[in-house]
Amino acid sequence: MRNRILICAGFLLASGMASADVGIGAMVGTQGYGGDIAYNLIPRVDARLGFATYTYKRSFSESGVDYDGKLKIAGVRALADLNIGLGFRVSGGVVFHDNKVDLTGKPSNNTYNINGTTYNSSDVASLKGRIKFGNGVAPYLGLGWGRVSNAGIGFYADIGAMYQGKATTKLDITCGAALSASQCDQLRADAAAEQGQVENELRRYRWYPVINVGLSVGF
Numbered sequence: 001m002r003n004r005i006l007i008c009a010g011f012l013l014a015s016g017m018a019s020a021d022v023g024i025g026a027m028v029g030t031q032g033y034g035g036d037i038a039y040n041l042i043p044r045v046d047a048r049l050g051f052a053t054y055t056y057k058r059s060f061s062e063s064g065v066d067y068d069g070k071l072k073i074a075g076v077r078a079l080a081d082l083n084i085g086l087g088f089r090v091s092g093g094v095v096f097h098d099n100k101v102d103l104t105g106k107p108s109n110n111t112y113n114i115n116g117t118t119y120n121s122s123d124v125a126s127l128k129g130r131i132k133f134g135n136g137v138a139p140y141l142g143l144g145w146g147r148v149s150n151a152g153i154g155f156y157a158d159i160g161a162m163y164q165g166k167a168t169t170k171l172d173i174t175c176g177a178a179l180s181a182s183q184c185d186q187l188r189a190d191a192a193a194e195q196g197q198v199e200n201e202l203r204r205y206r207w208y209p210v211i212n213v214g215l216s217v218g219f
Contacts, residue, residue, distance in 0.1 A: 038149040070101065094140060102128075
């Protein structure tokens with residue numbers, strides 16, 4: 001991702017040399033906390049480079065298994081803003097992201113329910129996993145209000161969606177010491193089936209909603 005950031009930054013810096021209008025902004029929203037830098041290329045079009053990141057922890061159940069989850073959102077966005085009048089604009093581009101969820105399975109009432117099979121907590125030494133989305137490149141399209149490149153202090157907002165792609169899940173399970181080899185094989189087979197079920201249930205998250213608000217300073 002570092003190389004992608006440098007390429008985007010270089011592109012926008014080179015483009016911005018042809019214009020005197022530049023602004024920076026600080027934002028917060030569903031993409032996390034971050035900022036933007038924008039250059040006015042031609043009267044109605046701005047090029048904007050932004051970043052945002054956020055970490056959120058919560059416990060939840062998925063496919064009958066209880067998890068402690070840590071959601072990590074991180075992304076760099078390269079956008080073009082087409083200003084259509086009255087402060088409104090249409091924005092499009094790409095988001096280079098590293099959105100993922102780290103999972104730690106935990107027993108419920110001293111048992112695990114994995115692929116419909118109940119295991120005692122002692123049967124599972126550990127259950128960890130990770131969910132990732134797409135290939136890290138997400139097209140974005142949205143509407144907005146306010147221009148980061150405008151002179152002075154201003155307000156700006158974005159609402160849209162990015163297509164982050166199909167979720168892929170990896171579950172790693174370690175058998176408890178008391179399980180026989182055949183029992184351990186069955187546990188691993190159930191974990192593999194559970195992995196497929198989790199991926200199937202996460203199909204609805206291919207589209208990630210974007211709602212951001214921020215303050216800008218233009219020069």
